[in-house]
Amino acid sequence: MSPAFRPSLLTDQYELTMLQAALAGGAAQRRCVFEVFARRLPDGRRYGVLAGTGRLLEQLPDFRFGDEELADLERRKVVDAPTLRWLADYRFQGEITGYGEGECYLPGSPVLTVEGSFAEAVMLETFVLSVLNHDSAIAAAASRMTAAADQRPCLEMGARRTHEEAGVAAARAAYIAGFAASSLLASGARYGIPTIGTAAHAFTLLHDDELEAFAAQVASLGAGTTLLVDTYDVTRGVENAIKAAGTGLGAVRLDSGDLVMQAHAVRAQLDRLGATGTKIVVTSDLDEFAIAALAAAPVDSYGVGTQLVTGSGAPTAGMVYKLVAREGADGTMIPVAKKSASKASVGGRKWAVRRRDAAGVADQELLGLGGPVPSGAEYRPLQRPLVTRGEIVDTSSLEDARARHQASRAELPVTARQLSRGEAAVPTVVYQEEAR
């Protein structure tokens, strides 16, 4: 990891070689519009969730080429001397608009629009995509989990199953999508996310018997703690838990076995012992389907690890960063798009509004090229200024993003909450001026 480099090197080499060729060839200063969008949702998913915008904006001011970065590029002969001189002065001075963080999106939704010279805008491609593709994949999975959990809290516990820094971002994305807390200390330190956790099987195994371990935990952490009761035998574990903590025990945790059956048995046992207020936390390889299957079981909260941080089958959001318009020789903006097989897209800068029916339910993701943006109560504008002339103008907090996600998901048709595989919950319609 040493020396520590700025995020500007979290960039694919071709962005710099394109820059070099465009600087030499004279096209580098042409004004360009790049759009970030997902061509499709992961197989069977009903909606996407945009996350990462806040992390992007917080790192953007540091997306510069300082002495360390320039020395590396020079040493490894990545680009020529004029390009290095240009990079030394680089700082993004264009415009960025985008959907609010936490917003639900659909195929083709222009979740981020970057406008500036080719040179300054092409540079952000890899970094923008890394942040948004990762965080949005986690947020989309998390949103399905919190929807399935309904009022019961979901707890993020996946750090150990993903890259150490991705774990922090995953906790943040999960929080946006409604998770109540995270096991990861860094998520609390960096983002103020509530953190949770009491003990693992190792703590029980460290002691000569389970009762001794529980007694030590209660003595130090109080009776309100959560005791992990499945190291040896669950029934005996619950018995020992109440013996150690009394009927005021905060919670017991189940981390293996048939959770539905166990939850019923443990709830009955706790009630019999008089611990009617003691909660049950379950944490064994859960995903949105397992959470839904536990809806009728007496469970109080869900700890989710692997399946959350790996996007529950869809570990990346598959967003792309595409040039959609650029300045022509006469100074006007020309829509552009790749034409060939299977990856064709619609050229031109797009506006985006979400249309709602009389009951307030979203029924169209309306995108348009030019012309006035539809207004009126049924149309909710989706794009907002994030960066203006290089300055960050969006001041959304993490709590704003969390609230935005809740409102955005609530507005989708009920089919959006179905876990079964299906089409996007809202159709995307591209309103072409010439089609009027």
Next chain:
Amino acid sequence: MSPAFRPSLLTDQYELTMLQAALAGGAAQRRCVFEVFARRLPDGRRYGVLAGTGRLLEQLPDFRFGDEELADLERRKVVDAPTLRWLADYRFQGEITGYGEGECYLPGSPVLTVEGSFAEAVMLETFVLSVLNHDSAIAAAASRMTAAADQRPCLEMGARRTHEEAGVAAARAAYIAGFAASSLLASGARYGIPTIGTAAHAFTLLHDDELEAFAAQVASLGAGTTLLVDTYDVTRGVENAIKAAGTGLGAVRLDSGDLVMQAHAVRAQLDRLGATGTKIVVTSDLDEFAIAALAAAPVDSYGVGTQLVTGSGAPTAGMVYKLVAREGADGTMIPVAKKSASKASVGGRKWAVRRRDAAGVADQELLGLGGPVPSGAEYRPLQRPLVTRGEIVDTSSLEDARARHQASRAELPVTARQLSRGEAAVPTVVYQEEAR
């Protein structure tokens, strides 16, 4: 991201609450052995590949609690004052042994063994697992890809599809597993991995026509560059490419469509045009199966993105960090293991050797509890000292890990290279002393 915290906060809260309870209860100083292993391989996989050890060791000296970390833990009331005082002096002073980075592993292989007081060893759980689970998942996928590609180079291009820091680690893991280069600048800057890349579709679209774009690229990057020929029409693209660069063009890149058919057509066209030395790079949503399907096509190298950085269907290695032995009241070490449903494991510290048959092919992953470690030419010892009394003693380089992987994979039975779903290529046998 601000302020920047040390890796010590990349830790689950329960490690610190266990520490607090163990410090108060008196068990914190008991000597403990933790083992890292995968209970099983991802569904259908024949072998795993250990990666991340080098990243772990490079960050370990910084796994401390400084003023910023302690202030955060105090402010958020994560642990009590005696625990904070203990953390202020914390630095791992125990022993770590493990498989060499790049080594192939099998279910149950003790890829890392951490020994020290409970207090100092329990702290490393989340961090160790994050690094090894991520990097090993990528390395395992990468190894299948380089095996399928045989002598043709594989190029890592996945940064945009994963968390920005995970992208750097993924490039490193892929390099260990035989990838030739990475598109990501930071992988070159941090780890000396060769970086590659020339241009995207945006560069072509920026110009008034394709020939103008190619001419600008060749003028700046030379005729040895790689031209992306599928923005409009591939046949026309190849024609323009040779027009712009001459028959000495380095390579053309295909990023969409039916790659087998296109590769044959493009090779024929290039040869017809006299560009017999111009290579063909393909880069469209490849995985190990697509690479294998291209074996008979005239392709020179493979650019792999999404499927590499997401582990090609297995985004995490699923390793666990388990207490397997701890000091008893009389000072002897006692094997311990969780007993209850579905997650039972074998207690006791294990040695590990790989047995080879007369032809030098691995036929057994032999693990043992106590007793002499089998020696002789047929047994290859797998564990090596990494950290001794807190000091890093392993000096393996990234190149060493890459060579080690190649040798380790070559030693596996031919079934290991089959891409079809199957059992582990080598059976794991636990040699129990009492079974002698």
